[in-house]
Amino acid sequence: MAQQSNGDALADSLLQNESKGNSISVEFEELLEQNLKGFSWAMFLQVILVGLSAFFDSQQSFISIYTDAIPTWHCINNGSICKHSTDICKLPTSEWAWDEIPTKSIISEWGLQCSSVFLEGLPASSHFAGTILGIFLLASLADSWLGRKKLLLYSCLMMSVTGIITILSNNVWIYSLLRFIAGFCRATMATSAIILLSEVVGKQWRGRVGTLLFFFFMVGMLFLPAIAYMNRRASWRHIYLYVSVPPLVYCLVLYLFVIESPRWLFVQGHVEEAIKVVKKISPIKDKTILMRVDSLSGCQRRESSVNVFSSTKDLFSRKWSRQRMITLMVVAFGIGLVFYGVTLGIGNLNFDIYLSGIFNGLLDIPVVFLSYFLIEKCTRKTSLLILCLASGMFSVMIAVVAEKFKMIQITLSLATFLCSDTALNLLLVYSVEMFPTSVRNFAASLARQAVTFGAVLSSLLNSLGSKNPFLSYGVFGLIVFCCGFFVLILPETRGTSLCDTMDEQERKENIVQS
Template sequence: MANATPLLSQSDLSQPLSLSSSIESETPSVEKVLPSLDEFIEQSIGGFAWAQLLHAILVSLAWLFDGQQTFISIFTDAETTWHCNHLSTEDCNSGSNICLLPKTAWEWDKPAYTFFISEWSLECVSSIIKGLPATSFFMGCLLGGFLLAPVADSSFGRKNMLFLSCLTMSVAALLTVFSTNIWMYSALRFISGIGRASIGASTLVLSTETVGKAWRGQVGTFGFLCCTLGFLSLPAMAYMNRSSSWRLLYVWTSIPAIFYCLLVRFLVCESPRWLFMQGRKEEALATLEKLAPMENNTSLKFLDLYLSGAFLKQEKMKMNLHLSIKMLLEKRWASRRLLAVMVIAFGIGIMYYGMPLGVGNLAYNLYLSVMLNVLAEMPSSLITMFYIGKWSRRSSVLDLTIISGVSSIMCVVVGHGMKELQVGLELISFFCACTVFSVLMIYTLELFPTCVRSLAVAMVRQALMSSGTVSTILIAAGKTNAFLSYGVFGLLILCCGLFVVCLPETNGSSLCDTMEEQEHKEANAC
């Protein structure tokens, strides 16, 4: 599993070179036989050492806590059930309007502190107010993404962005425990969403930039699998917590996340590609040796000579906060490509977030519905992990969005009269949405070079977050009209998925570091 291939093998040279003779050679002659920076990195981490595996898993664990905070509102913000008590009049029944009954005529099925709606007596407020905490979280994700999207490509870096984002999300989630009203609760969810905004992009980019192209797709899916595990943990924790305060669920999810942030701070390595682009040569070399120890010390000497030469000056590009944005906007092909991917992401996000958040609209048990959705996402992540290397990116996105959209619309057609079939169609739709979500994120990081990759992935995540905000509104409207939720979900993902025809195929391609390198590679491919 470890990569024993030397960074610069003898076969790369026209004749064997000793270390002393290579150092005495002039720089131009060395550059003629030295591969590009991408090839150097690919040769050093192109295999898959155990250190790379453990590092990728550690980085991807951030998605576990991301998944918990994203879907926790399914249980903490659930509608509370009630029943008529012995003091009720003959007009009280299960179909009565609770807001028209006297307080003495009914009781909650569970203690009032179980859900925030019953604890703060919000049973008669509008659905918009009840959904405010969930909407605030996605609005925070939206704002945080716009504010933090270019930061990871700047001198701040991928690792620091991951640490700061995860810590902000976790601390705000823990402080939620002390909320005294829905406004304070919504404000803290908003802050948590701001922190959460960059976790997915930072994790995906950092984990995939520490492996070669042969393992990029599989490593990229680690995060999606961890997100599924985080989602999977929620029904179990919520069920055990079903008679306790909703605040405990935030305690159980936030404290482990804070401890994880410490592991990121001291154990996670920065991306060697990003370090090279920042001109931090020594740190980049140290990271390469740590992730995939190279046995040929002479190869490192050649690499050091190469990085010290004039050729590096053409490739090194220190990024600042605004340069990556400028580069994306100036290059017409890049801006068109980014727009197309963001439109696709919006449609997928409507389905990916809307389906699990809207299961309460189905005439089915809440805990069982959520568990079935999680069980549908688990095989999606595993299938993507094993087959992403073989799949055509464009065809996969197009086929999966069509199946997901049609299944969602069929949920409305069959109605509540066929509950089992409706839930089955919902699961098929959600399974396809989960799979195409994973494929699209891998596709995105292959479409853009290192200098703007984190920004591009973050902007795609922004499109997903914006659709999450829209989906919460559609879910509230869908309580009275099913088409406004599942019907609209299906139409949007169908229409948005068609934009994939505007994108090039990237399966099996190597990652580029600069915009010019990306253009040169694609020009040669044509």
């Protein structure tokens, strides 16, 4: 660790002596770290306001657990055929009825209980498919002309509006289309939020503010089963109403009080705006340092990314970044598969979905503390590798344990959730640290896209696994176990400073390696 720290310090020192064209960038980075050292109330307000986006994002991610569930049913006449059957698809409709109102779930309202596996999993898969497309088309906007704040604002606003419109759905096809649009809209919320948080604080606070984002995600997961439980005797549309309206109010607060990333402003050539932001949130009141910041106000950045797809070209035009991105996406795919697979598949264990949701939400409390500990004290590579292997083994064990050992299955499911959720948190921080400002949002979004690929596949596997757990939990575990070993190829980033451009990143890493 000491050698790596010394290597990074040497790299930073040598970078300051690079060509004159990079001197402004290096000086700004130096002053940025000086001014963002510590933690001010203005920073705290920004972290809280941006972190709230994760609260709403988590609810849209997992709302289908309750709105798309197969409700419980009962025999009407207690006939011999009905009493000895556990499959309502083999019974005449006159022999059974739903325990609650038919509109409790889209399954019962539209009679999908005996439909194909494809149709049952279509809404959830559509949502995550929309997320994949949204990441691909929208992610580069945060690195180019929209920026972090505006993309977060527009994503949250459109997600909320689409959620409200979903209430009007009258069949599974329209519903799936709107879930696709909602996924498209919220695609970049998580990455925009964590990058915005990482770029308004100094490097000593980077991991900590990321952990706070995970905390809000956890709180959102805890509120969702509570909302669903309070509306358990009402239509599934009520859940969408209570989950989709509050983000509208949040968007107004976001627009009025959240600032843009000073790093992004600087890279885009808005030097004076970047300096104003730094001075506004800086906990340092040293006049000498502030005068040095003001001295940059007349300078202009020589590179400003106005091309929407420039970050895509920059990221994949260099061999080192291309290989790093592909490797990171393989790891992310495995983590996403097991995390969403276990979370969305809790109904397959025939356990109360409200209690399961609350248990998962409560388990996020130790996840937050574990994430914080690993981010602050341990290396990224070792932590991710261990978590991937552990979640893989636990997931396979769920499939091995017979259904009669119900409590053991639930315990293993919670253990898998803990490991995969912590791994996902670390992955988000890791992806932010691995790439420079000019491509950071796009790169981190591609990692999220790979996570979402895993979510799409997990939705289909969960439908298959309703009758054979090896087709769901067994596959989840084997894939994430294998993907975990790809972490060994990636560089270690703990304690390193952020770079602004691809050239700076490349020079710094070449110096460290030499």
